[in-house]
Amino acid sequence: MIGLVVVSHSRQLAFGVAELAGQMAPSVKIVPSGGDGMGGLGTSYEAVGEAISQADSGAGVVVLFDLGSAKMVADMAAEEAAGSVMVVDAPLVEGAVAAAVRAQGGAGLPEVAAAAVSAGGGGQDSVEVGGDVVRAEVSLTNSVGLHARPAALVARALASLDAAVVVRFGEEEADAKSVLALMGLGAPGGARIEVAASGADAAEAVRRVEELAARRFDE
Amino acid sequence: MECTAESVAEAMRAVAAVVVEHRDELLRLDREIGDGDHGENMARGFTALVSKLDGHAPASPGGVLRLVATTLISTVGGAAGPLYGTAFLRAATSVGDVASMDGTVVAKALRAALEGVVARGKAEVGDKTMVDALTPAVAAAESVAASGGGVAEVLSAAADAAELGADSTVPLVARKGRASYLGERSAGHLDPGARSTSLLLRTFAGRAR
Numbered sequence: 423m424i425g426l427v428v429v430s431h432s433r434q435l436a437f438g439v440a441e442l443a444g445q446m447a448p449s450v451k452i453v454p455s456g457g458d459g460m461g462g463l464g465t466s467y468e469a470v471g472e473a474i475s476q477a478d479s480g481a482g483v484v485v486l487f488d489l490g491s492a493k494m495v496a497d498m499a500a501e502e503a504a505g506s507v508m509v510v511d512a513p514l515v516e517g518a519v520a521a522a523v524r525a526q527g528g529a530g531l532p533e534v535a536a537a538a539v540s541a542g543g544g545g546q547d548s549v550e551v552g553g554d555v556v557r558a559e560v561s562l563t564n565s566v567g568l569h570a571r572p573a574a575l576v577a578r579a580l581a582s583l584d585a586a587v588v589v590r591f592g593e594e595e596a597d598a599k600s601v602l603a604l605m606g607l608g609a610p611g612g613a614r615i616e617v618a619a620s621g622a623d624a625a626e627a628v629r630r631v632e633e634l635a636a637r638r639f640d641e
Numbered sequence: 642m643e644c645t646a647e648s649v650a651e652a653m654r655a656v657a658a659v660v661v662e663h664r665d666e667l668l669r670l671d672r673e674i675g676d677g678d679h680g681e682n683m684a685r686g687f688t689a690l691v692s693k694l695d696g697h698a699p700a701s702p703g704g705v706l707r708l709v710a711t712t713l714i715s716t717v718g719g720a721a722g723p724l725y726g727t728a729f730l731r732a733a734t735s736v737g738d739v740a741s742m743d744g745t746v747v748a749k750a751l752r753a754a755l756e757g758v759v760a761r762g763k764a765e766v767g768d769k770t771m772v773d774a775l776t777p778a779v780a781a782a783e784s785v786a787a788s789g790g791g792v793a794e795v796l797s798a799a800a801d802a803a804e805l806g807a808d809s810t811v812p813l814v815a816r817k818g819r820a821s822y823l824g825e826r827s828a829g830h831l832d833p834g835a836r837s838t839s840l841l842l843r844t845f846a847g848r849a850r
Contacts, residue, residue, distance in 0.1 A: 458718050464718040465718065467726075489819075490819065491718075491720035491818075494723035494762065495722070495723055498723050
């Protein structure tokens with residue numbers, strides 16, 4: 423499984439982002455590295471290097487950063503690291519969440535990195551369902567609807583399936599494998615959504631979403 | 642003159658003294674357009690370097706430059722740590738394991754340092770960074786080395802050009818680093834990184850005479 427490192431000038435910010443992303447991806451190793459190592463704001467080359475080696479279980483690491491010099495420190499640490507490391511220029515919070523969920527779904531290094539980079543919004547690829555489409559109406563009986571954690575459960579449940587899956591709410595449509603796109607629908611508790619899937623695992627994809635909704639997303 | 646490991650180490654000690662002496666000036670410059678820690682960061686890094694040199698000075702000029710790089714990367718922080726660290730690391734690689742540097746080797750090392758800084762920070766001439774001081778310095782060093790100049794002449798030309806380059810950053814609007822967040826308000830101030838670069842080169846030139 424791909425690991426993540428969150429580099430911030432602020433120790434609290436790094437830990438907070440790691441905590442938030444970790445809530446959505448409990449098995450992913452997310453290591454925060456923040457501050458100058460002496461209690462002040464800044465970044466520490468050594469600390470980032472250690473964080474990278476802690477986060478690497480052998481599959482590789484994606485590194486996110488907050489501001490300018492954090493990128494330079496991350497780049498240097500990545501160049502020195504033993505394993506495969508990608509430093510991504512992505513929005514820190516959204517990027518960490520998107521990358522963590524994608525990593526939890528078992529994706530490889532390029533996919534996890536791409537998930538972080540496209541989390542900025544502009545790069546969201548729309549998904550097309552076509553051919554034989556499996557559809558279902560699903561009621562969100564949990565109180566928060568497709569909020570962060572439920573959205574992460576859906577995206578993770580579908581990540582490994584060979585299917586294009588979209589969720590429609592009102593006029594909006596989202597890639598069901600993208601936690602940020604799902605959250606962006608703003609589907610509240612009590613809402614009805616439509617799930618449409620095509621591809622070899624289409625039926626299984628729809629079944630999984632229905633099952634999660636029936637369990638009220640383990641709320 | 643011979644530019645051996647010992648003379649490079651001595652030059653670094655001199656730089657440490659100069660950086661500490663100019664700490665408040667760098668701090669003030671950085672407070673005007675940055676986050677105000679450049680003087681403190683540089684003084685901390687070079688002070689740490691001196692204690693490492695006291696403990697064990699490497700036997701080749703390249704070895705000293707490599708020690709400078711690794712020390713600055715881990716102690717300076719901010720953008721200056723990775724940038725100066727990369728500069729000295731590339732310079733060390735360029736020098737290799739020669740026992741003594743002549744003018745040509747020094748000019749090549751400066752070129753390698755500039756290329757490292759540009760690769761790491763992605764800044765160009767005119768962005769109001771240390772690149773504005775280092776770029777003309779490298780050109781001057783190469784031209785003096787090409788006409789057979791020794792280490793002292795090469796470094797002296799580099800220092801002169803770096804000072805002019807640093808001064809040229811005053812009217813510029815910053816396009817890189819923390820100062821770029823200020824936009825137009827960054828104009829009218831000397832860039833602290835360009836200033837520290839010219840201080841380093843002037844100190845090296847003074848030691849080489």
